[in-house]
Amino acid sequence: MKSKIDPKIVVGLALAVGVLLLTAAASFWSIRGLKVQTERVEHTYQVLQEAEAITAVLKDAQAGTRGYLLTGDTLYLRPYSMATDQLPESLARMHALTVDNPAQRARLDSLQALVEQEFRILRPLTEIRTSMSQSAMQTLLDTDRQTLKQVRMLYARIKRNELNLLAQRTELQDIFEKATPIVVLVSAVLAVLIVVWLVMKIVSELADNRRLQGELASVNAEVSRRIAQIRTLAEQVVQGDYTVKITDSAEDNLGGLAASLNRMTQTLDESFSALEKRNQELDQFAYVASHDLKAPLRGVTTIVKWIEDELSAEISPQLRTYLDQMKGRLSRLEDLINGLLAYARVGRTAQPPTPVDVAQLLGEVAELVVPPDFTLRIGPDMPTFVTDRLGLQQVFTNLLSNAVKYHHRGAGHLEVTCRDIGRCYEFRVQDDGPGIAPEYHQKIFLLFQTLRDRHTAESTGIGLSIVQKIIDEHKGSIRVESAPGQGAGFIFTWPK
Template sequence: MKSKIDRNIVIGFALAIGILLLTAAASFWSIRGLSVQTARVEHAYQVLQEAETITAVLKDAQAGTRGYLLTGDTMYLRPYSIATGQLPASLERIQALTVDNPAQRARLDSLRILVEQEFRILRPLTEIKKSMSRAAMQTLLDTDRQTLRQVRILYARIKDSELALLAQRSALQDVFEKATPIVVLVSAVLAILIVVWLVIKIAKELADNRRLQGELADINAEISRRIAQIRALAEQVVQGDYTVKITDTAEDNLGGLATSLNRMTQTLDASFSALEKRNQELDQFAYVASHDLKAPLRGVTTIVKWIEDELAAELSPQLRTYLDQMKGRLARLEDLINGLLAYARVGRTAQTTATVNVAQLLGEVAELVVPPDFTLRVAPEMPSFMTDRLGLQQVFTNLLSNAVKYHQRGAGHLEVTCREAGPFYEFRVQDDGPGIAPEYHQKIFLLFQTLRDRHTAESTGIGLSIVQKIINEHHGSIRVESVPGQGAGFIFTWPK
């Protein structure tokens, strides 16, 4: 509906602007035409004035020259002097004014020739020479009269042609003088009508808009109420209540979403009930593994010890070797059971957060797992922050103990550094041990994967799996950077 209203307003404005542009163009055309015709009328008057000036000045020059010949008074030569300075400029101006009129240009070219001819006749007469005979003077005067007569005839033609143009231009000027006020008035009336129509149209559209806004406000309020119900259901699901239901039976998208959420909560309730049952079974398995499996294991270990104690004198070297191998296998089996129990418990115990000073935590871990012949360097930029202390302690314990366990070079050097990586801290545990080949960089995090002989008692292949599971539970990541012979660096991220 809004797009339709906007489209109507745009169309109305476009129509109004189009009409206004047309009326403005008509007004401009009328005023421009009046201005052009007025300029052309003035142009015709200027041509007539210049032509008349040329003829009058030339006539005055002739009269003054004749007066000079009769009286010998040089005062009569003043019109001639004025003509010699004024006529060339007048001829240039009138030619410039008639540049768009070829017929007049031809007449003016003839006029220029006659003027030059007249000056050639008058110039000897203004310089009386004793050698000039009366007959020669009379011949010049007769030629002068004929030249001036031709000038008058040519002037009459120029005047008649320009008067005809003037009459035509004056008639057009009258037309534009009468049309311009009418066009301006019509344009003004149209503009007023368009403005009134637009005001009415916009007022109607605004009224429709207000009505629609009221309807949309009611719809938004209803949708907000229904969304609030969905949000409340989501919050209860997050808190572990999967029995909640939404009483929304409307047949629209939100109603369909409410029905889907109700089915989802039913499915989650059933799934989590089954999961809780499986967890209880896993707890029972952990109890059995920690007691029923470890008890006979300790019994076998005790029997082996009794054999060694009571039959020490009767045991052959080969039998002692067999007993040592048996004790190693039993110890490995116990380590495997303990490792599996530790792996199963990750994520199933409640996490307790506390302020952890990482440097202090590393000092405590080092006292437990780093031998005296190893050196541990902790970078000075270690943070203090609220986190799961037990989980972070387990990660550092396993990584440092692994670095010591697989060092194979006697005394070694360990280093722990930290840097910020967005919402995480990125820790790096670096050693100077034998390193890890690239093909094992992913396998070492799998259960029971170890780079040592499986029969080595302390190599269960579970430690790094526990580390990865703890870090994953905290939404972090872990990777290894290592080249054989150049040590290994375990880099993991931990949320701030």
Template sequence: MKSRIDPKIIAGFALAIGILLLTAAASFWSVRGLSVQTERVEHTYQVLQEAESITAALKDAQAGTRGYLLTGDTAYLRPYSIAIGQLPASLERIQSLTVDNLVQRARLDSLRLLVEQEFRILRPLTEVNKSMGQAAMQTLLDTDRQTLRQVRLLYDRIKSSEMALLAQRSALQNVFEQATPVVVLLSAVLAVLIVVLLVVKITKELADNRRLQGELADINATVSRRIAQIRELAEQVVQGDYTVKITDFNDDNIGGLAMSLNRMTQTLDASFGALEKRNQELDQFAYVASHDLKAPLRGVTTIVKWIEEELAAELSPQLRTYLDQMKGRLSRLEDLINGLLAYARVGRTAQPTETVDVAQLLAEVAELVVPPDFSLAVGPNMPTLLTDRLGLQQVFTNLLSNAVKYHQRGAGNLAVTCQDEGSHYEFRVQDDGPGIAPEYHQKIFLLFQTLRDRHTAESTGIGLSIVQKIINEHQGTIRVESSPGQGAGFIFTWPK
């Protein structure tokens, strides 16, 4: 029985999360709106402050200049100097504050022109000398009064516009201040109501789940027992017992699996029985090949020797050549039969594992297959491992004897090295012989494939096939690295 969460609980959680998200969004919207409107109100005050400071600076500059004209005291020119230094920066600030208000920008452009005009009027008055007539001075003062009057009018328009914006922004600010707590409170009340409903629903759901857990525990115990039977069958099959059966007749998936496994073990039992029969037939063939085929070969070889011994005086050179060729063919045929028997026996019987010192094993193999005029260098990292000694010995024997057999240049140098690759060792058997062209790197591992003349007695083309089969039986790999004139390196892996 399967326990699942009530869709109403899921919907309730989704609704609660939705309301919380909505509350967060509404609060964010209210706070953000309040912040924006506050910034805009502050922005309006800044514009008003900058406009008022510009107007006040101009008034102070005008008053100071008139005081200077009346008294001749240069101390009265201080407001004029301050205005010259401050007004350009004030104009830049107020224009940057009103960059998004085209109407105010136009008014500020006019204000800038009036400020520049005012300074053009006041500058000659601050530099008055005896050459300036009374009429010229009076004209400048009249123009100054008119300019300042225009500045005041323009300031009133700027102030009026900003005050209207201030009223709008203040109203919006009040709306956000009043809406924010209402939205948050309403959302919180809804969230609390939904949580209460969910708690009630979850309490009921937990009670149902406890009941279902009891039922599931009983089902799980039954299923575990049935799976244990299947696992026990699998272990017995791995150990080679294909007659086991599972007594599980329940009409469900596990019962169907049990029936399928029973049919599988019956099929495996029949298949392995047939395979064992074929193996017995192969064993019989090996016996026949080793006795019934090799016996006539030995007989023919003996007859050839008798002819050479008893008719030695009567044999012509041509006939001796024929007899030598016959002996070579007979010897090669015997080697082929022995090679085929050795290839057929690989993997047929399980070899016992024993502790093998690879360096010592190579020394024993070298005594058998490496002539005295050859040198064999064994690497320093040869391991000691628990493995099939006979199989590893046969691999090294075939590879080293092949290196000697195909050297073609008399004395040579052989080397065996090893690298630890984690789960396996990688051995390399290297020679300095004639090498192997790349197009033959795969062919040399096939049965009866040889790079030497087929009339050569010792070249059966089976040795590397036996090596590859032994290595494959041990879950390893073998490859060759070679090129003509550069020697050959056979690299194979052997599990630890």
């Protein structure tokens, strides 16, 4: 059971974020608009102040110059001197303030030309020249009055234009002053409403989640109980009890699995019952083979011996050859029966694990199967561990006896080594015999397979099959490393 977030919460959250972004954008736009309009209003006032200051300074310079002409007192020239310093700076500030207003910029250019013209008129008047005639002075004063008149007219146009701009900008400023609080308030109210709705939805979602978690915990507990039943059944099956059943009739996957396991245990019970019956039949066969088959063989062998003992003087060389061949066939048939019985018994008679000193075990095996003319070297790292002594002994016995039996010389050298590879020991039985071609490395482990003529070396082809079966029963592995003329090494793993 999986809890999912209500899509309404996702939509509401997205809507809230969107409204907050719009609120922020509207507030930013409104506040910025108010700020811009306020700056523009201030800019208009600055233009008006600068224009008025230029006119006033120019007017003071003219009045001061006229006072100087009337009295000859140089104190009256201070306004003129100040004007020469202030007016260029004021005109420069006016240029900067009207850079975005081409019409005002044109008027300012005209104003600057008039100011320069005024200075050209006033400059000669500030210097007392006896050579200047009264008529020339009067002409300059008349021109000065006309210039100042033009300055006043130009100032009036500049002021009128700025006052129009001031009225427009003041109106926009008022609009933004009124709109900004409304926009912020409406946006805040919308944001609060959406947040309250979101909180309510989240609280409801959390309550649903807690309810779902309770249901999920209940379902998990029930599933855990049913899985525990399945685990108990599996453990009992591993221990060999195939009659166990699971009482789970629910119509879901676990119920279907329980029904399948019940059918499996029933099938296993029937199969192992049949297998037990087959094993009993195999035991009966082994008994018949060991008694009913071997008894006639021993009888025939005895008869052949009687013939040799009682008619030894009358037996021709050819008949003696036939009798020897018959004894060899009878002996190999008995070995074959014994090998089949040994192969059938592998894994069917459980042997309790006992402590095994592998070096000592190899010494005992060597006394039984290694002739005196062979040398056997046992590696120094042979372990002592608890395992199936009889199975390990049978593996070493078959491998060493095979190495002796198939050796191509009268004497040879055998070597057994061991190394620890973690969960297993790896043993190697090496000889210096004729070796085995690579194409036969797998074939030699098959039942009844031998690489030499059975008449040349007595062999049933069962020995290595028994070795592999024993090692397979112990969850190990075996392989051969060999090449013609280089001896053979049988490497097998044996679990600790």
